[in-house]
Amino acid sequence: MxxxxxxxxxxxxxMDAEQVERIHEASLSILEEVGVVFRDPIAIEDWKRVGADVRADDRVHLDRGLVMELIxxxxxxxxxxxxxxxxxxxxxxxxxxxxxxxxxxxxxxxxxxxxxxxxxxxxxxxxxxxxxxxxxxxxxxxxxxxxxxxxxxxxxxxxxxxxxxxxxxxxxxxxxxxxxxxxxxxxxxxxxxxxxxxxxxxxxxxxxxxxxxxxxxxxxxxxxxxxxxxxxxxxxxxxxxxxxxxxxxxxxxxxxxxxxxxxxxxxxxxxxxxxxxxxxxxxxxxxxxxxxxxxxxxxxxxxxxxxxxxxxxxxxxxxxxxxxxxxxxxxxxxxxxxxxxxxxxxxxxxxxxxxxxxxxxxxxxxxxxxxxxxxxxxxxxxxGIQWDDFDEALAAIRDVGPGGHYFGHPHTQANFEKAFFIPKLFDNNSVEQWYADGSKDIKQRALEHARRLLAEYEEPKLDVAKDEELRAYIDRRSREIPAVDALNEEY
Amino acid sequence: MxxxxxxxxxxxxxMDAEQVERIHEASLSILEEVGVVFRDPIAIEDWKRVGADVRADDRVHLDRGLVMELIxxxxxxxxxxxxxxxxxxxxxxxxxxxxxxxxxxxxxxxxxxxxxxxxxxxxxxxxxxxxxxxxxxxxxxxxxxxxxxxxxxxxxxxxxxxxxxxxxxxxxxxxxxxxxxxxxxxxxxxxxxxxxxxxxxxxxxxxxxxxxxxxxxxxxxxxxxxxxxxxxxxxxxxxxxxxxxxxxxxxxxxxxxxxxxxxxxxxxxxxxxxxxxxxxxxxxxxxxxxxxxxxxxxxxxxxxxxxxxxxxxxxxxxxxxxxxxxxxxxxxxxxxxxxxxxxxxxxxxxxxxxxxxxxxxxxxxxxxxxxxxxxxxxxxxxxGIQWDDFDEALAAIRDVGPGGHYFGHPHTQANFEKAFFIPKLFDNNSVEQWYADGSKDIKQRALEHARRLLAEYEEPKLDVAKDEELRAYIDRRSREIPAVDALNEEY
Missing domain, CATH: 3.20.20.480 (Trimethylamine methyltransferase-like)
Structure with missing residues (x-):
């Protein structure tokens, strides 16, 4: 990874600094003057506790000082x-x-x-x-x-x-x-x-x-x-x-x-x-x-x-x-x-x-x-930009000179892969090679790649005791929570 | 258009300012010390005329002062x-x-x-x-x-x-x-x-x-x-x-x-x-x-x-x-x-x-x-960002309030198209609608679009006299330049 x-x-x-403040001030005015609805009695109690202005049951008007202090x-x-x-x-x-x-x-x-x-x-x-x-x-x-x-x-x-x-x-x-x-x-x-x-x-x-x-x-x-x-x-x-x-x-x-x-x-x-x-x-x-x-x-x-x-x-x-x-x-x-x-x-x-x-x-x-x-x-x-080998790479320009090739230069051979990303799933072959490879679009190549990855997958084994404990937890909760197609909010 | x-x-x-200068100095050193080949006798004469240091027939070593003065x-x-x-x-x-x-x-x-x-x-x-x-x-x-x-x-x-x-x-x-x-x-x-x-x-x-x-x-x-x-x-x-x-x-x-x-x-x-x-x-x-x-x-x-x-x-x-x-x-x-x-x-x-x-x-x-x-x-x-209707749009937030909808608001109706780009060639319908439309990928839709455009194309007419003059020029040059599969460098 x-x-x-x-x-x-x-x-x-x-945005320049003034525009950032314009958004900021507009947001704080919305919070103060329009308010935000928290459709939840616990949240409303929490807000009241910290002194927010709650109107119409669940519409919380937040003072700009309070918001900025909290965050x-x-x-x-x-x-x-x-x-x-x-x-x-x-x-x-x-x-x-x-x-x-x-x-x-x-x-x-x-x-x-x-x-x-x-x-x-x-x-x-x-x-x-x-x-x-x-x-x-x-x-x-x-x-x-x-x-x-x-x-x-x-x-x-x-x-x-x-x-x-x-x-x-x-x-x-x-x-x-x-x-x-x-x-x-x-x-x-x-x-x-x-x-x-x-x-x-x-x-x-x-x-x-x-x-x-x-x-x-x-x-x-x-x-x-x-x-x-x-x-x-x-x-x-x-x-x-x-x-x-x-x-x-x-x-x-x-x-x-x-x-x-x-x-x-x-x-x-x-x-x-x-x-x-x-x-x-x-x-x-x-x-x-x-x-x-x-x-x-x-x-x-x-x-x-x-x-x-x-x-x-x-x-x-x-x-x-x-x-x-x-x-x-x-x-x-x-x-x-x-x-x-x-x-x-x-x-x-x-x-x-x-x-x-x-x-x-x-x-x-x-x-x-x-x-x-x-x-x-x-x-x-x-x-961002890699600068660590800049002087070495400049030296290669002197070595190769006008009209030369870099593939054979030691700096190229040592640094190519680090210097340039080569995507595996993008095809950059000639069209002739691409035909020879079966004229596959990227979707086909990607699915083949996914199959290969899955064939090579090795499970990063869980500690056996923890695995058992996790399974036991799932078993217990599966017994406690009724097996219905609705979110559990009760058990 | x-x-x-x-x-x-x-x-x-x-790059920060120092890094820009690092590239700049490296480039000028390349021009001075490695030189650039101009494979062209006229260019070489031109360079000599302005005082450049030409070595080995066609390798021009350019003084940094000269380059910066010229550009x-x-x-x-x-x-x-x-x-x-x-x-x-x-x-x-x-x-x-x-x-x-x-x-x-x-x-x-x-x-x-x-x-x-x-x-x-x-x-x-x-x-x-x-x-x-x-x-x-x-x-x-x-x-x-x-x-x-x-x-x-x-x-x-x-x-x-x-x-x-x-x-x-x-x-x-x-x-x-x-x-x-x-x-x-x-x-x-x-x-x-x-x-x-x-x-x-x-x-x-x-x-x-x-x-x-x-x-x-x-x-x-x-x-x-x-x-x-x-x-x-x-x-x-x-x-x-x-x-x-x-x-x-x-x-x-x-x-x-x-x-x-x-x-x-x-x-x-x-x-x-x-x-x-x-x-x-x-x-x-x-x-x-x-x-x-x-x-x-x-x-x-x-x-x-x-x-x-x-x-x-x-x-x-x-x-x-x-x-x-x-x-x-x-x-x-x-x-x-x-x-x-x-x-x-x-x-x-x-x-x-x-x-x-x-x-x-x-x-x-x-x-x-x-x-x-x-x-x-x-x-x-x-x-960049459109700010011209910012206050109006903020007023819409007050009008609509928590939990409301904006589609029907006059500001939305007046500004939607200006505010949000809707690409014609990207399909943003539901999958059901997309099936009903023939399950076309973007390539198919684009080719149909191109055919429609070409059917609607109106030629922006050239001035008749200029058109004739252009055609006459082409005719003359086509007679003067031998009809061969090589670039014309002589006639």
């Missing part, structure tokens, strides 16, 4: 601990990680067939995530395991993440009870008390934009905050549908929403890690569906990066998104435009970095492995 | 005049234009068949270039018209550019005689004496990297300089093959090469327009072929932008390059990664912006129209 990405190129900042205690950096300590990673400032996509109700499989996924399919994705060097996490429900009842799903998803990979993984926040189960399993894996001072997993709390946070998500968030585990505070932006038709105003709204949730994490537990999140899209007028790779998404990523840096909190974005129905050129354009903007925006927690197509409705195995390689390309670009 | 792109987002500058007179901006004055464009500083690809010996046609192109096919591409709003030029030999003898080709290529589009176009520099013919045709089109004070076309002078300029290219360059028409001074970088295996040293070499040619344009004619050029790739170890979209190409684009700005000269790069054999996801990733880096590098003359695949071996009609739309997306991003 590649270590934490340390950004060596500057970020793109399309001050969010740690600017997060150090994550993985089952394999060599795969620990860091977040914040110029440090970033790539995390695969999650949440797909469909998949495109090893034969490129679009179908409902199973827990075995999820295992396949966790294996691939484990093997791809640029992916720093096995995430959680990359695809939804439809063969497991909804109420038990989080247990099996978490076990699959843990079992198939020794990288960090994500934690389900689909209900407060589910979140507790995940955190209990983390406690088993890492040992009692470990979570209190070590981030090992990441929750996500999606907003109901505009300006609403719901009970289930807030309950999940609280579970993570109390156990000192980072949560992504993610307004869910469908630009033009649940925001104004203006990038600047959409960012002002999103920023207000993110600030309100970030502040709330600190009400729950002062000093707990929290990550400025968002899901970001603009919608098609025609279908109302979220689009990917549009110019406004790029601009909003740049802008949100500026806001998160203003508040000195780590931030999350979404990467390599495609709206295409298949793994065609559209998916390639959309994904790469997204990634380049994301990397140059300085995002820290770079989620949905592999597999996302059809606006998140499916995860494609072919796209998963290509995206992961494209992340490795982006990683290299973002590291 | 979209007007000249005026960049409203900052450029990415991965000072290059105009930092170029204003281009088109047949339709509404399509005049500008270059330099934060102003950029998109120009289609050129030079493809093969094409993929309206049925996606890969074959040799004809002059009629070239006309098809010129028509499409004319119709795509984000393309600012019809370029020249987008594809090579193989049905015309090599010696006469430049005449018919130039006529096709002029006839099918009233945008600016490029001028062939395949030989000094060819360049003169092109410029004579420009003189017919724009009127006697017009070229002397107006840029109407663009030549290109490719280097034989490392550190060689050849006679044919230099002759073409001189023809353009003498008539005061801009020339791209383009080192041809195959990173690792004809440069050291180091991005920083490759840029130092490229920069030395570009400076030597830029300086030479001013020896030919002080004050004539010239553009810092390059073709930029890294090569595959496996095939030796140029790759596209690699991290090092992105970094080198950022770096070259910094160098060109240091010298205050406009600069050229290549856009939306693909190495894929077909229009698959590989082509999409490569092209979009290239474009994002190019736009954020601040390049001015953004060549090869549509159609390039298979490392330039073919131009694809499907890719051409998609690339042109992706340029329009890039254009929008590069313009």
């Amino acid at each position: 590649l270590p934490t990405l340390k950004r060596g190129v500057p970020v793109v900042e399309p 001050k205690t969010i740690p600017p950096n997060v150090e994550y601990f993985a089952r394999d300590p060599a795969k620990n990673v860091e977040l914040g400032g110029n440090k970033s990680i790539f995390v695969p996509m999650t949440g797909a109700p469909y998949m495109r499989d090893l034969d490129d067939v679009r179908r409902g996924p199973t827990i075995a399919d999820l295992g396949t994705f966790h294996k691939l995530a484990h093997m791809m060097p640029a992916l720093h996490s096995s995430a959680h429900h990359i695809v939804e395991p439809m063969d497991i009842v909804v109420a038990h799903r989080h247990l099996h998803i978490t076990y699959s993440s843990i079992k198939h990979s020794d990288k960090i993984f994500m934690g389900m926040t689909t209900s407060p009870k589910n979140a507790e189960d995940v955190l209990d399993m983390c406690e088993i894996l890492f040992g009692e008390g470990f979570l209190e001072n070590h981030a090992v997993t990441t929750g996500n709390c999606n907003g109901n934009s505009p300006l609403v946070w719901d009970q289930v998500m807030l309950g999940g968030m609280r579970a993570f905050c109390r156990r000192n585990q980072p949560v992504l505070c993610s307004p869910f932006v469908l630009g033009g549908a649940n925001t104004p038709a203006s990038t600047a105003a959409a960012v002002a709204q999103l920023n207000a929403e993110a600030l309100s949730a970030l502040a709330y994490t600190q009400v729950v537990r002062e000093g707990c890690p929290a990550i400025y999140g968002h899901y970001l899209s603009t919608v098609s007028m025609q279908s109302g569906a979220p689009m990917a790779g549009t110019p406004e998404i790029s601009l909003m990523n740049f802008m949100i990066g500026q806001m998160a840096r203003r508040y000195n909190v780590p931030w999350r974005t979404s990467n390599l998104l495609g709206g295409a129905k298949i793994f065609d050129a559209q998916a390639g354009y959309e994904s790469a435009m997204t990634m380049m903007a994301v990397l140059l925006s300085g995002a820290n927690y770079i989620w949905h970095s592999a597999g996302w197509n059809e606006a998140g409705m499916h995860c494609s195995i072919a796209k998963f492995v290509v995206d992961a390689e494209v992340c490795a390309m982006g990683y290299r670009m973002t590291q | 979209l007007p000249t792109l005026k960049r409203g987002v900052p450029v990415v500058e991965p 000072k007179t290059i105009p930092p901006n170029v204003e281009y005049f088109a047949r339709d004055p509404a399509k005049n464009v500008e270059l330099g500083g934060n102003k950029s234009i998109f120009v289609p690809m050129t030079g493809a010996p093969y094409m993929r046609d309206l049925d996606d068949v890969r074959r040799g192109p004809t002059i009629a096919d070239l006309g098809t591409f010129h028509k499409l270039a004319h119709m795509m709003p984000a393309l600012h030029s019809s370029a020249h030999h987008i594809v090579e018209p193989m049905d015309i003898v090599v010696a006469h080709r430049h005449l018919h290529i130039t006529y096709s550019s002029i006839k099918h589009s009233d945008k600016i176009f490029m001028g062939m520099t395949t030989s000094p005689k060819n360049a003169e013919d092109v410029l004579d045709m420009c003189e017919i089109l724009f009127g006697e004496g017009f070229l002397e004070n107006h840029a109407v076309t663009t030549g290109n002078c490719n280097g034989n990297s490392p550190l060689v300029w050849d006679q044919v290219m230099l002759g073409g360059m001189r023809a353009f300089c003498r008539r005061n028409q801009p020339v791209l001074c383009s080192p041809f970088v195959l990173g690792g093959a004809n440069t050291p295996a180091s991005t920083a040293a490759a840029v130092a070499q490229l920069n030395a090469e570009a400076l030597s040619a830029l300086a030479y344009t001013q020896v030919v004619r002080e004050g004539c327009p010239a553009i810092y050029g390059h073709y930029l790739s890294t090569v595959s170890m496996q095939s030796g072929a140029p790759m596209a979209g690699t991290p090092e190409i992105s970094l080198m684009n950022f770096m070259i932008g910094q160098m060109a700005r240091r010298y205050n000269v406009p600069w050229r790069t290549s856009n939306l390059l693909g190495g894929a054999k077909i229009f698959d996801a590989q082509a999409g990733y490569e092209s979009a990664m290239t474009m994002m880096a190019v736009l954020l590098s601040g390049a001015n003359y953004i060549w090869h912006s549509a159609g390039w695949n298979e490392a330039g071996m073919h131009c694809s009609i499907a890719k051409f129209v998609v690339d042109a739309e992706v340029c329009a997306m890039g254009y929008r991003m590069t313009q």
